[in-house]
Amino acid sequence: MNYKYIKIYKFRKTFFTTWKSKNHNMNTYNFFIIGTLFLATVNSFSQKQAFKNIPQIFYHASTRGYSKELQVKRNIFFYKEDKKELSYNLRNKDLKKIQKIINSIDLKKIKEFTTTSKKRFSDRALQATISITINDITYNALPFDEEHPPKELTPLILLLKGFIK
Missing domain, CATH: 3.30.1560.10 (Mago nashi)
Structure with a gap:
């Protein structure tokens, strides 16, 4: 293999591995935040219905x-x-x-x-x-x-x- 391709391969491997792990953490945080907002919205709606x-x-x-x-x-x-x-x-x-x-x-x-x-x-x-x-x-x-x-x-x-x- 050519030295140039090895360098690019290492960069791609490092970048995408890091990106995937960061993205995985972000997905976990996003899921947590979206889930919390969903539950808060449902709770608020049910309280409004009860008070109605x-x-x-x-x-x-x-x-x-x-x-x-x-x-x-x-x-x-x-x-x-x-x-x-x-x-x-x-x-x-x-x-x-x-x-x-x-x-x-x-x-x-x-x-x-x-x-x-x-x-x-x-x-x-x-x-x-x-x-x-x-x-x-x-x-x-x-x-x-x-x-x-x-x-x-x-x-x-x-x-x-x-x-x-």
Whole structure:
């Protein structure tokens, strides 16, 4: 063999061997990075789907000169009392509790839920209302005394009030 060809052969052998080993490492890193991004995307999508089915809940209690609002929108809890406001993300277990309680309520009959207390008519109690929106359908309850909600809605209202920190 000619010296020139031997030199080229050695160069090719060294270059391609090095290139292959580097490429192998790069493929491993690329596979790891792409796999991680894929899993993060799938996880994000599944969380968005889970939060998409969470009902919107709006609770409002007021009398002359005082009002209180509790609201759940997707995975965020909002609380407003006169000038005090707070909001924070709800945990998955809290969202599951809300979902479980909502599923136990017959929302089609929510307008029929009544209470015996009528203190709200003379401003001795806050008048409260609650509305629940699921799949763009809103279910509104009749007004009730804040301290004495209908028995069907009591677990949900107690859970919402429990989120106030």
